[in-house]
Amino acid sequence: xxxxxxxxxxxxxxxxxxxxxxxxxxxxxxxxxxxxxxxxxxxxxxxxxxxxxxxxxxxxxxxxxxxxxxxxxxxxxxxxxxxxxxxxxxxxxxxxxxxxxxxxxxxxxxxxxxxxxxxxxxxxxxxxxxxxxxxxxxxxxxxxxxxxxxxxxxxxxxxxxxxxxxxxxxxxxxxxxxxxxxxxxxxxxxxxxxxxxxxxxxxxxxxxxxxxxxxxxxxxxxxxxxxxxxxxxxxxxxxxxxxxxxxxxxxxxxxxxxxxxxxxxx
Amino acid sequence: xxxxxxxxxxxxxxxxxxxxxxxxxxxxxxxxxxxxxxxxxxxxxxxxxxxxxxxxxxxxxxxxxxxxxxxxxxxxxxxxxxxxxxxxxxxxxxxxxxxxxxxxxxxxxxxxxxxxxxxxxxxxxxxxxxxxxxxxxxxxxxxxxxxxxxxxxxxxxxxxxxxxxxxxxxxxxxxxxxxxxxxxxxxxxxxxxxxxxxxxxxxxxxxxxxxxxxxxxxxxxxxxxxxxxxxxxxxxxxxxxxxxxxxxxxxxxxxxxxxxxxxxxxxxxxxxxxxxxxxxxxxxxxxxxxxxxxxxxxxxxxxxxxxxxxxxxxxxxxxxxxxxxxxxxxxxxxxxxxxxxxxxxxxxxxxxxxxxxxxxxxxxxxxxxxxxxxxxxxxxxxxxxxxxxxxxxxxxxxxxxxxxxxxxxxxxxxxxxxxxxxxxxxxxxxxxxxxxxxxxxxxxxxxxxxxxxxxxxxxxxxxxxxxxxxxxxxxxxxxxxxxxxxxxxxxxxxxxxxxxxxxxxxxxxxxxxxxxxxxxxxxxxxxxxxxxxxxxxxxxxxxxxxxxxxxxxxxxxxxxxxxxxxxxxxxxxxxxxxxxxxxxxxxxxxxxxxxxxxxxxxxxxxxxxxxxxxxxxxxxxxxxxxxxxxxxxxxxxxxxxxxxxxxxxxxxxxxxx
Numbered sequence: 001x002x003x004x005x006x007x008x009x010x011x012x013x014x015x016x017x018x019x020x021x022x023x024x025x026x027x028x029x030x031x032x033x034x035x036x037x038x039x040x041x042x043x044x045x046x047x048x049x050x051x052x053x054x055x056x057x058x059x060x061x062x063x064x065x066x067x068x069x070x071x072x073x074x075x076x077x078x079x080x081x082x083x084x085x086x087x088x089x090x091x092x093x094x095x096x097x098x099x100x101x102x103x104x105x106x107x108x109x110x111x112x113x114x115x116x117x118x119x120x121x122x123x124x125x126x127x128x129x130x131x132x133x134x135x136x137x138x139x140x141x142x143x144x145x146x147x148x149x150x151x152x153x154x155x156x157x158x159x160x161x162x163x164x165x166x167x168x169x170x171x172x173x174x175x176x177x178x179x180x181x182x183x184x185x186x187x188x189x190x191x192x193x194x195x196x197x198x199x200x201x202x203x204x205x206x207x208x209x210x211x212x213x214x215x216x217x218x219x220x221x222x223x224x225x226x227x228x229x230x231x232x233x234x235x236x237x238x239x240x241x242x243x244x245x246x247x248x249x250x251x252x253x254x255x256x257x258x259x260x261x262x263x264x265x266x
Numbered sequence: 267x268x269x270x271x272x273x274x275x276x277x278x279x280x281x282x283x284x285x286x287x288x289x290x291x292x293x294x295x296x297x298x299x300x301x302x303x304x305x306x307x308x309x310x311x312x313x314x315x316x317x318x319x320x321x322x323x324x325x326x327x328x329x330x331x332x333x334x335x336x337x338x339x340x341x342x343x344x345x346x347x348x349x350x351x352x353x354x355x356x357x358x359x360x361x362x363x364x365x366x367x368x369x370x371x372x373x374x375x376x377x378x379x380x381x382x383x384x385x386x387x388x389x390x391x392x393x394x395x396x397x398x399x400x401x402x403x404x405x406x407x408x409x410x411x412x413x414x415x416x417x418x419x420x421x422x423x424x425x426x427x428x429x430x431x432x433x434x435x436x437x438x439x440x441x442x443x444x445x446x447x448x449x450x451x452x453x454x455x456x457x458x459x460x461x462x463x464x465x466x467x468x469x470x471x472x473x474x475x476x477x478x479x480x481x482x483x484x485x486x487x488x489x490x491x492x493x494x495x496x497x498x499x500x501x502x503x504x505x506x507x508x509x510x511x512x513x514x515x516x517x518x519x520x521x522x523x524x525x526x527x528x529x530x531x532x533x534x535x536x537x538x539x540x541x542x543x544x545x546x547x548x549x550x551x552x553x554x555x556x557x558x559x560x561x562x563x564x565x566x567x568x569x570x571x572x573x574x575x576x577x578x579x580x581x582x583x584x585x586x587x588x589x590x591x592x593x594x595x596x597x598x599x600x601x602x603x604x605x606x607x608x609x610x611x612x613x614x615x616x617x618x619x620x621x622x623x624x625x626x627x628x629x630x631x632x633x634x635x636x637x638x639x640x641x642x643x644x645x646x647x648x649x650x651x652x653x654x655x656x657x658x659x660x661x662x663x664x665x666x667x668x669x670x671x672x673x674x675x676x677x678x679x680x681x682x683x684x685x686x687x688x689x690x691x692x693x694x695x696x697x698x699x700x701x702x703x704x705x706x707x708x709x710x711x712x713x714x715x716x717x718x719x720x721x722x723x724x725x726x727x728x729x730x731x732x733x734x735x736x737x738x739x740x741x742x743x744x745x746x747x748x749x750x751x752x753x754x755x756x757x758x759x760x761x762x763x764x765x766x767x768x769x770x771x772x773x774x775x776x777x778x779x780x781x782x783x784x785x786x787x788x789x790x791x792x793x794x795x796x797x798x799x800x801x802x803x804x805x806x807x808x809x810x811x812x813x814x815x816x817x818x819x820x821x822x823x824x825x826x827x828x829x830x831x832x833x834x835x836x837x838x839x840x841x842x843x844x845x846x847x848x849x850x851x852x853x854x855x856x857x858x859x860x861x862x863x864x865x866x867x868x869x870x871x872x873x874x875x876x877x878x879x880x881x882x883x884x885x886x887x888x889x890x891x892x893x894x895x896x897x898x899x900x901x902x903x904x905x906x907x908x909x910x911x912x913x914x915x916x917x918x919x920x921x922x923x
Contacts, residue, residue, distance in 0.1 A: 145300035155531035211414055
């Protein structure tokens with residue numbers, strides 16, 4: 001149920017699909033013949049034990065890795081490989097497993113950096129910070145301030161992110177990804193290393209991003225409680241192979257998934 | 267003149283209209299939104315509040331009904347107060363950090379049908395106790411975030427209510443009706459109900475009337491020469507009498523601008539940006555600020571540290587005398603002037619005190635060192651004494667007559683009398699008209715000739731003519747040998763050490779005095795870092811032997827100071843322990859204004875108290891704690907107890923002077 005006036009998101013249309021993707025590094029196979037899709041407006045979780053190929057999969061989606069085989073279709077356009085800037089221009093944003101922020105810059109500047117793609121005035125205008133470039137910056141700053149309020153990080157606006165605790169750095173990173181106004185947001189272990197309270201806050205933000213902005217989200221997460229609460233559908237990888245795909249409830253009962261996580265007696 | 271006009275306006279809505287005429291385009295309210303300070307002028311506020319009032323009326327709010335106000339200091343919540351008053355309805359602000367049960371008690375007692383709330387958090391709390399609040403029909407919220415999936419049958423956005431009212435006001439008949447409503451408001455009608463924080467049992471609803479509130483505020487506005495050019499930052503709880511008086515009532519009477527911080531966490535930096543000219547802070551906040559400054563100075567470079575300590579020494583010697591206008595030698599003045607350029611002015615700027623003309627502190631005794639520190643760097647910090655029933659002020663220190671251990675002479679038009687048992691009684695222009703729905707308690711709180719009993723014991727200092735408060739009248743006890751035992755006096759002696767956050771003194775009807783205390787995690791944590799003391803939690807740090815050694819020194823020092831006073835020498839501390847958890851308002855150990863609830867603590871920590879008096883060296887305790895989200899857990903610990911040497915009473919030699 002969505003509030004009137006909010007973005008109407010029809011869950012159902014396929015936003016991105018991955019078909020028969022295989023990726024290997026030399027003799028090591030990271031992902032092998034994996035296919036799944038992400039529908040508009042949903043929260044899609046990718047789970048699996050360590051080394052299952054989850055992060056590799058995200059890297060393939062946003063073009064950081066080029067798969068040896070397979071196709072990626074994003075918004076109806078099919079490519080054998082996605083280049084990072086195509087992904088960014090196309091509306092895919094991401095956060096990283098290990099926070100990747102500009103540590104010496106303030107939270108505000110980091111999030112502002114996420115707006116770079118949306119800035120159109122050329123370098124010299126921006127250097128002058130005058131006239132149209134200034135007007136553009138003010139406009140972007142407004143969007144960034146809305147994100148700051150949304151993530152409740154007003155008090156750290158001017159703090160260099162290197163000085164912030166880990167949980168807040170993760171939040172700033174989410175802010176930077178949001179600044180791109182993405183259609184598809186890839187979150188690589190957004191709750192890793194957090195305590196329960198921070199996890200609850202982060203879950204709240206993820207749900208709010210999905211509900212408030214209608215952003216489609218694909219996330220990798222290890223905390224099963226979080227995955228079950230947040231996601232609409234789950235894809236399970238193990239040793240680079242897709243072993244299951246379905247709703248969280250189905251996954252809980254799926255024998256292959258239980259075996260992958262708990263191990264099987266040999 | 268402006269102040270004569272306020273005599274005519276006997277309700278806040280009439281005052282608002284007066285301000286819109288007198289100060290129309292001057293700022294009335296500021297709020298930082300999306301990183302930018304937004305300003306509303308008195309004219310704009312009047313227009314908004316009129317629309318809001320009409321909107322509320324369309325939803326059914328009528329004269330005499332109550333509306334709860336729950337949330338932080340935000341313009342729209344202040345306007346909710348104004349809009350309700352415009353209709354003759356009575357706003358009832360509630361502490362926004364109260365847990366659901368406390369909210370429920372106030373709303374049920376006040377019979378609120380409406381609630382103006384800040385955000386989802388408050389709505390969640392109210393909905394969790396909805397079945398106990400059958401009268402509550404509608405919640406009007408400011409912040410829509412997170413509410414998209416909620417059932418909107420009982421919810422309305424404030425913006426929609428205001429828009430609705432604005433549309434209705436297009437019809438001149440509606441405007442005329444509203445004017446008639448405002449004119450129909452009488453000064454003797456209740457203007458607000460403030461619930462006391464519950465230091466002494468369940469909280470009571472203090473009913474204040476418009477006329478009396480305005481009279482009281484007019485007196486202090488003249489006393490402190492406040493005018494429409496002043497600015498205050500509203501960062502203390504909306505439901506507290508201090509905020510309602512200092513910011514809302516004084517702001518309305520003087521026409522000054524009230525600024526609301528961006529969020530509770532940014533209050534410090536907002537203070538710096540706004541640069542208020544009128545400032546209030548409880549001693550606890552001032553202490554926290556000073557602790558932070560001191561910690562940062564410890565981490566500063568050698569040169570800066572030396573400079574800091576040298577010029578703080580200069581300030582200690584000359585600062586207060588310069589502020590009080592007493593004679594100071596040329597060298598002193600020059601040194602202080604240099605210190606002002608190098609240290610005091612920049613420091614005040616960092617703290618946001620650059621433009622403060624009048625600053626007050628109250629609520630608890632303030633440490634003499636702490637008080638002197640702020641005054642010595644040139645902050646005109648003064649003390650006042652008051653309570654909700656008085657609509658704040660009973661006494662206040664006039665400029666130039668400042669002492670750290672008095673609360674000043676009676677305010678203009680306030681009469682004070684000391685009862686035979688030492689209790690302070692007063693009669694003031696702003697005093698309350700009664701407790702809401704509790705005539706018996708009202709009668710109990712008054713003397714037959716119309717004075718209000720404060721419940722505080724105090725006396726007038728012969729030298730200065732100022733009032734001195736020693737403790738709650740009913741808390742002053744006696745040891746078994748008949749020695750006087752004012753617990754707060756002893757607690758305050760210890761609390762003035764930055765390493766000690768909270769103290770509970772025990773001794774009434776016992777043989778000797780014992781204390782249980784909380785260390786200050788910021789100060790002791792920073793000390794631990796510098797001294798390679800490793801700890802994982804508050805509990806571990808509190809139980810550390812080196813921490814015990816440090817606190818033992820403080821207690822021994824406090825004993826020496828108690829021994830110096832003949833009356834108090836018998837009440838020296840014989841044994842102490844450091845509690846394994848911080849006392850917390852969520853666990854009912856402190857009131858919402860952070861005062862210790864002694865009776866409750868005595869019950870909860872009974873095993874520790876037993877151990878203190880039976881000579882044990884340690885004791886086991888397990889206590890239930892409530893987390894911020896309302897869940898409960900158990901903390902268990904073994905707490906060590908230490909003995910302290912008792913100092914001999916002061917030799918009758920006496921010091922010079």
